[in-house]
Amino acid sequence: MKILDRLEEWLITVLMAVATLIIFVAVVHRYAAGVAIPGVQDALLKIDLSWAQELCIYLFVWMAKFGAAYGVRTGIHVGVDVLVNRLRPSDRRFYVLFGLLAGAVFTGIVGTLGATFTWDVAHTSSVSPDLEIPKWIVYLCIPLGSYLMCFRFLQVAWAFVRTGDLPHHDVGHVEGIDDVDAADAASPALHPAAVPGTRA
């Protein structure tokens, strides 16, 4: 389980970094190739980076699917909790569970749809326009990501049944601000309390 968690975090971190670097390099390359430095310019012109945009999109689509699953585990997905938070604990418990299971059902259905779709695409010779990689590899993130998300919803629901706790994302907290400020304006008010308003 721990390995899956780490793998998930590691994957989306790397995808984010790689996508950023690729676009950065592509833009720098586009302008650097326009500068007339003998030798260098020819070498740069030979490199074709027209696929950068497409690759960036695919990387981010992958990141989005797995990041959404990670988000379930960390409680980053926002919902309308105005009403539920005013209910009796027993009623609230019902809706929280309902929401989590609905999430599992939805992602499960999407995952299955995605799997069939990917299976169909895999039997065609469809390739992406610039990179020319088979489309089914690109679409593979949908079944994988959705099933993982489904699993995370069930995991969170199970934890909620057992302990009554939900993961929750703290919007007010920014890593690293604390110690920067401690030097700047020694203040006790820098460790934001739990913020209601976000939930799994």
Next chain:
Amino acid sequence: MSAAAVGSPDAPRWPALVPALLVVAPFALRLAGVTVPNTAIIFTLLIGLMLTGMPVSISLGLTVLTYLFTMTTVPIESVALKLFTGIEKFEIMAIPFFILAGNFLTHGGVARRMIRFASSMVGHWYGGLGLSGVLACALFAAVSGSSPATVVAIGSIILPAMVKQGFPARFGAGVITTSGALGILIPPSIVMVMYAVATNTSVGQLFIAGIVPGIALATMLGLTTWWLARKHGYPRQPRATGAQRLRAFRESAWGLLLIVVVIGGIYTGIFTPTEAAAMSAVYAFLVAVFVYRDMPLSRVPKILLDSAAMSAMLLYIITNAVMFSYLMTSENIPQSMAAWMLDQGLGVIAFLLVVNVLLLLAGNVMEASSIVLIFAPILFPVAVKLGIDPVHFGIMMVVNMEVGMCHPPVGLNLYVASGVTKMGITELTIAVWPWLLTMLVFLVIVTYWPPLTLWLPRILGMTS
């Protein structure tokens, strides 16, 4: 969710039935043989699911799936395809990049230097640090695309300092909560990218159009701060000398340069908005790690992970919202709503009033991105039919979202500010009202005076 947010054990039980009823009602009525219009089914289902507190993205997706499985002939494959292709647009990818850039800036001490620069410029006027806070928020907004990020970046540094100088905590919290909202009006702006995606408007045009209203709102918030501070005699800073100002400017220059890179780059066409976002992410990384050296390299993976999680959440809402709006379009809902509204003889003035009230109400239960993604595709066709400029309509929606971020129950800025200041939401709500009122006045101006938004893009030749 904290325990304090849970209702008491003897809270009335009937509200618990509301979501359940809304979800079940359309189907029950249909089974009973009553014809319910499709529009009504979709919306009761959506509202019912959302009220259960499940993630907005899931309620959107489930609404679509339920509808598809039970009552339509639209082939499920064509809709499912949207689930895969919904976010395959390069413009959308500006969102993760801007979030990443914003996180590097928040962590990297750019905010602190901007505050120092702002306070050296305006700190000696009435309002002192408060006024500096407004200016610092405006400057930070010009490099960051999100409001809560702006509140955190500026607020966590300036609020403790203000309290130490003798400002009431309420005053500081009010200033920063509302000024932080500038984050989505002054370009770059994540909400504007959302609007552009939902309506096929140009991101570049929206960004340029946001500049003048952004400066205008900053000025109005500044004036409110100035006036309140003068009335109550709050402390002022000593006037900074020319040399001090120059030094503060030089120190913050790396951050300020980013404004030029993003806006200048997009306007001159050197970058597309997405490329500008990627460039600013790399730039912000370099500044934070190598120039200011406020951030050790070891913290970079964590920032990447946090940014990725936040982006994935937004992209997931977008995916489902795209699917939802595809369902709406294939059921001809926006078109028939447009026709209905025009039949009612609704003029531009009345329509904009209705839209604003609707969005303000929605702002009570949903956060900005979801509102824009759900409402923009519905309202946009009507606006276009009435001859309202798409860019003007977009900026109006963004200003409206800003108001929603600053009042309870779901004002994100409020929660962030409450985290930073340790003040309760109720107290903060009282604290923000002078500025909130200012924002509402500004909303009316933006709504009914299009030249404010359209003047700059027009003289730059970006729109007709």
